[in-house]
Amino acid sequence: MPANSQQQHDRRRRRTYRLLAAAAGLATLGALAAAVPGTASASDRYPGGGHFPSRYQDVQLLSFNDLHGNLEPPSGSSGRVTELQADGTTKTIDAGGVEYLATHLREARKGNPYSITAAGGDMVGASPLISGLFHDEPTIETLNKLDLDVTSVGNHEFDEGAQELARLQNGGCHPTAGCSTDEEFKGADFPYLAANVLNEKTARPILKPYWVWKKRDVKVGFIGITLEGTPDIVSADGVKGLTFKDEVETINKYAKVLQRQGVKSIVALIHEGGFPASSSYNYNCDSPGAGAGISGPIVDIAKNISPSVDALVTGHTHTAYACTVPDPSGKPRMVTSAASFGRLYTDTTLTYDRWTGDIVRTAVQSANHVVTRTVPKATDMTELISKWNTLAAPIGNRPIGYISADIPNTGTESPMGDLIADAQFAYGKSLDPETDLALMNPGGVRAGLTYAAKGSEGDGVVTYAEGFTVQPFANTVNLQNFTGAQLIQVLKEQVSGPNAAAPKILQPSSGLTYTLDLTKTGADRVVADSVKLNGTAIDPSATYRVATNSFLAGGGDGFPTLALGTDDLVGTDDLTALEQYLTANSSATNPLAPPATGRITVVQ
Missing domain, CATH: 3.60.21.10 (Metallo-dependent phosphatases)
Known part of the structure; x- marks a missing residue:
């Protein structure tokens, strides 16, 4: 075949291939278009089997x-x-x-x-x-x-x-x-x-x-x-x-x-x-x-x-x-x-x-x-829970206290938060009689305590497992000295700085009271001259011994002033402090009542 004729033949062949490829592409698009938005027809299938997918x-x-x-x-x-x-x-x-x-x-x-x-x-x-x-x-x-x-x-x-x-x-x-x-x-x-x-x-x-x-x-x-x-x-x-x-x-x-x-x-x-x-x-x-x-x-x-x-x-x-x-x-x-x-x-x-x-x-x-509880339980999950509960039972089922009613973890000042603060204050006093008060971060209180029996423990019984659910972090209870001015600044940091948009209200031990005015903004929401300890106004120049957990003592949760304390004393873990408090202040015949809130007066 002459060279020119061969070139023409090659061009025609390439053009034919392109047309065939284009036709195949249009057929594919047609199949897709026919499938939108429903399912493809039975004749439209992958080469390897199965229906061609819709768009x-x-x-x-x-x-x-x-x-x-x-x-x-x-x-x-x-x-x-x-x-x-x-x-x-x-x-x-x-x-x-x-x-x-x-x-x-x-x-x-x-x-x-x-x-x-x-x-x-x-x-x-x-x-x-x-x-x-x-x-x-x-x-x-x-x-x-x-x-x-x-x-x-x-x-x-x-x-x-x-x-x-x-x-x-x-x-x-x-x-x-x-x-x-x-x-x-x-x-x-x-x-x-x-x-x-x-x-x-x-x-x-x-x-x-x-x-x-x-x-x-x-x-x-x-x-x-x-x-x-x-x-x-x-x-x-x-x-x-x-x-x-x-x-x-x-x-x-x-x-x-x-x-x-x-x-x-x-x-x-x-x-x-x-x-x-x-x-x-x-x-x-x-x-x-x-x-x-x-x-x-x-x-x-x-x-x-x-x-x-x-x-x-x-x-x-x-x-x-x-x-x-x-x-x-x-x-x-x-x-x-x-x-x-x-x-x-x-x-x-x-x-x-x-x-x-x-x-x-x-x-x-x-x-x-x-996730309602009206559906059947998944048996594999029931078996898993049973396995781990069996391993945890010797520790978790041990009674550590008794309560007369639910102690909830709700509200700006929660009964559970107050109870933990009281427990840490009492523990602090046992380490150092000069301890004046305790503060607990709300994020460290993971649950409340319920009166109704869970399993075979009996109504009002608080087990170690329940205490662990409330305080699972294994923080230590730390004692530090602060001036009155620093203490007031700590309270202001609840509603200012990193905590301005989402306040973190510290739970106070019994004896510490103040007013939180939510009609104001920023640090002004804590009324400085309302801060009192046992009815006496905080003296900005005096020294106060404060118990907190180790997380707060390091300035955590947006409280940098709490990292400035002096004369540190590190105690046991916070759950042990709670257990000791419940053991000392409750019994089967004389259960602990939920602490009354009102240490913080909220103005809205």
Whole structure:
């Protein structure tokens, strides 16, 4: 064939191939178009079998946060949620317990082949005895059985430091306590994400910063972080050698990394939260009108995170909401939180667009659901709880005191907080008779005490396990000297500085009184000339001996003045102080009554 004829033939052949390829592409697009939004016809199949997928795929995202090792149903107010009724009234519902959480999650997954389960941090730490006694290995084992896919770290994941967190991820026996059972602890089947927690020396994340969930052609990326202020609310030993970076900058950084990898559907797991206008879990916080929506740190974070992130699963504040907050481009984006202790879970529908690889944000729907106790228990969880309870029983069932009624952990000044402060004051007096008062941080009070019997203990009996649930941190009771001026400054720090937006009201021991005027702003909310000890005004130049726990004594929870105390004396752990107080002040025939509040006069 002449050269010119050969070239013409080759051009015609290449043109034919291009036309065939284009026709094949149009046929494929036609099949996709015919499948939107429903299911493809029986004739449209993958070459390897199965139906050709439609353009849109609903991906179910189940999420929860702040479990804190609550494997058994939480007691008292910690085990209830408030539900808004159609007529505007509310009712409370008993909720929580992993035997029920497992049943609810497994039922929710039915009919949803594209289902992911994620968490927003604080899965462990501040845990009841059944988990805390064994360094939270039971909780990790539980989460594995719950088929958790991924979680962010929270501040409580650092209670025992980065090395212990790495052990929870990777397995192995505890370095000092050894193995909890005959079998070596295997660690988490799911990744902990810590994108904004860096090793000071290497400047690299201590754990994976992100993770990608994949099923067939669907990909969803997850970025996990904790609040930048973690060092302010965790003991210094727990965050030693670590740097905590800005939440927004970190998420935006790794969102770009995921996009470069071709992952366009992105969810951020953020252990920081907000405060809804209503305490009802089913309140419509997107409803029009005054008081709608959420406030708090998560709002500014959400407003500044890149629009490439499609949804935010949050936590830390132990509140419930499923709200939209506008992203930097002004488009609404879903932000959720499922309260705490496994009482709720969130079910979010993410509509995945196969053509773009992204989530159709306008189609995202989300709602919180109660982990009711009216469903059958998951038998594998019942067996797990029984196993660990058997190991914990010799320690946990020991009586340490008696109460005549519930001692709740609710309110600006809670009866439980007052009781702990009184216990630490009494213990301080036993160490040093010059001790004047005690202060307890509200975040260190994890639960109240309930009168009703749990198991076979008997009504009004307080067991060591219940005391451990109230105070699980093993802080020491420390004595320090402060001037009166410093003491007043400490009280002002409850409502100013880092605590201005979300006040942390210290629980005072008996004898310390003052007025908190909420009609004012900042530090002025503490009325300085109202601060009295046993009816006498605090003298700014006098010296006062104050008992606190070791966390507060280091300036934790946004109280820098408490780190300036002098003449330190370190005592026993705080739970022992509580046990000694209950033993000395209660008996089966003369149980302890809940302390009366009113040490703080609140003006609203």
